[in-house]
Amino acid sequence: MPRIIVLGAGIGGISMAYELRETVGRQADITVVSDSEWFQFVPSNPWVALGWRKPADIKVHLPGTLAKYGIGFDAAGARRLLPAENAIELNDGRRLSYDYLVIATGPALAFDEIPGLGPQANTVSICHVDHAEKAAERWERFCENPGPIVIGAVQGASCFGPAYEFAMMVNTDLRRRKIRDKVPITFVTSEPYIGHLGLGGVGDTKSLLESELRERDIKWLTNARVDQIDSDAVACTEIGADGKPGPQHRLPARLAMFIPAFRGVPCLMGEDGKGLPGLANPRGFVVVDAHQRNPTYKNVFAVGVCIAIPPYEQTPVPVGVPKTGYMIESMVTAVAHNIAALVAGKAPEREPTWNAVCLADFGNDGVAFVALPQIPPRNVNWSGRGYWVHAAKVGFEKYFLRKVRNGTSAPIYERAVMKMLGIDKLRKDARPPKKAA
Numbered sequence: 001m002p003r004i005i006v007l008g009a010g011i012g013g014i015s016m017a018y019e020l021r022e023t024v025g026r027q028a029d030i031t032v033v034s035d036s037e038w039f040q041f042v043p044s045n046p047w048v049a050l051g052w053r054k055p056a057d058i059k060v061h062l063p064g065t066l067a068k069y070g071i072g073f074d075a076a077g078a079r080r081l082l083p084a085e086n087a088i089e090l091n092d093g094r095r096l097s098y099d100y101l102v103i104a105t106g107p108a109l110a111f112d113e114i115p116g117l118g119p120q121a122n123t124v125s126i127c128h129v130d131h132a133e134k135a136a137e138r139w140e141r142f143c144e145n146p147g148p149i150v151i152g153a154v155q156g157a158s159c160f161g162p163a164y165e166f167a168m169m170v171n172t173d174l175r176r177r178k179i180r181d182k183v184p185i186t187f188v189t190s191e192p193y194i195g196h197l198g199l200g201g202v203g204d205t206k207s208l209l210e211s212e213l214r215e216r217d218i219k220w221l222t223n224a225r226v227d228q229i230d231s232d233a234v235a236c237t238e239i240g241a242d243g244k245p246g247p248q249h250r251l252p253a254r255l256a257m258f259i260p261a262f263r264g265v266p267c268l269m270g271e272d273g274k275g276l277p278g279l280a281n282p283r284g285f286v287v288v289d290a291h292q293r294n295p296t297y298k299n300v301f302a303v304g305v306c307i308a309i310p311p312y313e314q315t316p317v318p319v320g321v322p323k324t325g326y327m328i329e330s331m332v333t334a335v336a337h338n339i340a341a342l343v344a345g346k347a348p349e350r351e352p353t354w355n356a357v358c359l360a361d362f363g364n365d366g367v368a369f370v371a372l373p374q375i376p377p378r379n380v381n382w383s384g385r386g387y388w389v390h391a392a393k394v395g396f397e398k399y400f401l402r403k404v405r406n407g408t409s410a411p412i413y414e415r416a417v418m419k420m421l422g423i424d425k426l427r428k429d430a431r432p433p434k435k436a437a
Ligand SMILES: Cc1cc2nc3c(=O)[nH]c(=O)nc-3n(C[C@H](O)[C@H](O)[C@H](O)COP(=O)(O)OP(=O)(O)OC[C@H]3O[C@@H](n4cnc5c(N)ncnc54)[C@H](O)[C@@H]3O)c2cc1C
Pocket: 007, 008, 009, 010, 011, 012, 013, 033, 034, 035, 036, 042, 043, 044, 045, 046, 076, 077, 078, 079, 104, 105, 106, 107, 126, 127, 159, 161, 162, 265, 267, 303, 304, 305, 306, 323, 324, 325, 326, 328, 357, 358, 359
């Protein structure tokens, strides 16, 4: 029986394991290898950081859950990938071989690239639930002795939505505590303009998000390169359209949160730290073709934040393309069908749409966007705001955690709603690769 290893147990990895169980049935052995026994619902981390959720609310213990659905689980984590030998070496020295590998290891957080960045230094983080838990303790201390806050996303970042969410939620929480008047907030971003999001904007996100920031008295700086973060200030430089440094700023900050740049996890960086040859690019992101398959190692697929996508356009300060939840699910669906085809001796034909449906919660209301596909030019390009977005995001959190606990990738009613809205996960014009392997 072919053995499929799914490496990583986040939004991509867990959806992958469940969807493979549906597409390959019992004709393959499926094992998830992660470096933790827990699934965390990353989009809820900003709520954890403000004490609106406890970590336990957004975590699922995986060993027992996966066993119920006939999926093996190992929490040792991968130390080295050996794609030429169809094997991975685990952190405890064991070696697992596979017929098919799906890499879903998400990002490594490149805090080390800027002095003072990261929870071990002078900023709080919402990228991991453990960071968010520490941020919540810090938040309570801050509220006892409030002062200026700086929030944003640094050069090379690709995940801008959560930075906006956090800035707006902080505003909501401070207003509820009636101390907003004591807290000047500045949003500092590497984006060329507010609402660019690494994507050239979606619908009218530029004016929409500018207006949301203005309504909340949040000042902003764009085209910003963060130079250093001290315990009481953020030093940054505005970069001009010609790429030359412009005005420098030293923004007082009693609290700062920045989304860092991402890179591949250590086992994708290779011996020389320049990307595993044939598999990953120099930044450690897995190279995939239109079928989410690595062109060198054709039994290796990848889904989620760990895949390589070139920047959408050149900007004065580098920004990356975000990999969002529904887009990741479209990658998962394509890979599940493609591996099932290979197991059945056929060519992999399915291509993901990379459609994006995103909800950015601001604590009481929020902004939603639909980008079909996520990277322009698009067939659908829509953004909107309203109180319903907050309710929808809470509903989505409950719904996704239920899917993880219940072993389903996309229940029938989700498929029906998306079909009704014309939002597909698979491209209708997909073609098999020229030479089937
Ligand atoms: C704060 C935040 C909020 C976000 N909010 C939204 C949102 O609201 N909507 C949206 O669409 N997108 C959102 N995103 C973007 C995206 O949906 C998430 O980043 C999502 O978690 C990505 O899923 P993933 O599976 O690629 O990576 P992850 O969820 O990071 O999962 C990676 C997995 O790999 C494991 N792993 C890592 N290294 C190893 C190893 N060596 N061996 C084995 N396992 C390993 C990890 O433990 C983890 O289980 C958000 C991102 C962030 C950072």
